[in-house]
Amino acid sequence: MKNRLKVLRAERDWSQAELAGRLDVSRQAVNAIETGKHDPSLPLAFRIARLFDMRIEDIFDDGDPA
Amino acid sequence: MIWNSKEGTPGPGEARTRERQRRQMFYIGLAALIGGAAGFLTGFFDQGHGSLFAGDFAQLKLPPMLALGLAALLVGGFILLPLRGFGMIDDYKRQQNFVGFTGGCLSVLAGYPIWAVLYAGGFVPAPHAFGIFAIAYVSMVLSFLYARWRL
Numbered sequence: 001m002k003n004r005l006k007v008l009r010a011e012r013d014w015s016q017a018e019l020a021g022r023l024d025v026s027r028q029a030v031n032a033i034e035t036g037k038h039d040p041s042l043p044l045a046f047r048i049a050r051l052f053d054m055r056i057e058d059i060f061d062d063g064d065p066a
Numbered sequence: 067m068i069w070n071s072k073e074g075t076p077g078p079g080e081a082r083t084r085e086r087q088r089r090q091m092f093y094i095g096l097a098a099l100i101g102g103a104a105g106f107l108t109g110f111f112d113q114g115h116g117s118l119f120a121g122d123f124a125q126l127k128l129p130p131m132l133a134l135g136l137a138a139l140l141v142g143g144f145i146l147l148p149l150r151g152f153g154m155i156d157d158y159k160r161q162q163n164f165v166g167f168t169g170g171c172l173s174v175l176a177g178y179p180i181w182a183v184l185y186a187g188g189f190v191p192a193p194h195a196f197g198i199f200a201i202a203y204v205s206m207v208l209s210f211l212y213a214r215w216r217l
Binding site: 014015017018019020021022023024025026027028029032033037038040041044 | 076077078079080081082083084086155156157158159161217
């Protein structure tokens with residue numbers, strides 16, 4: 001699943017470790033999500049959306065145009 | 067450790083990440099300590115001529131109280147500590163652990179009957195407890211490493 005996490009993080013000048021701490025996950029998890037190797041759970045997706053004050057679908061794109 | 071840090075003072079998130087890392091290292095260290103203590107005590111106080119690693123359990127002989135203590139230590143190291151750890155890790159690491167444990171479990175489910183029929187055919191020695199344990203352990207570690215590489 002594509003996502004804008006890396007861009008959003010860079011806009012705030014946060015390191016992966018900084019974002020990981022704010023989300024209460026490991027830095028490896030942030031890296032895996034950013035590189036598209038891991039899809040976050042729904043609760044984590046909500047936490048990410050709240051942290052960036054955005055909607056989940058504005059951050060994550062499952063490629064489905066519908 | 068790659069922190070991917072930016073210049074300047076670490077933010078609150080980085081501090082939490084460092085704390086998470088420290089906690090993780092503490093649990094890994096504690097698990098290693100328990101494993102090392104169990105192995106050392108078993109070897110040091112073994113009064114027989116058996117060997118855990120050769121599967122020669124019949125000749126292992128430990129003082130009863132030490133055996134009970136070791137059993138309690140192993141319950142802590144192999145059950146309680148991992149369960150506590152699973153409650154602390156995130157989804158991503160839980161997924162890696164899931165792959166690791168699935169690999170270990172499937173290897174035993176398939177490995178034992180395969181070993182048994184190969185023994186019946188005269189190809190290998192009879193299955194023994196430590197061999198099964200080793201299959202589970204090695205398969206679990208390899209599956210976990212595969213998950214860390216691929217996931």
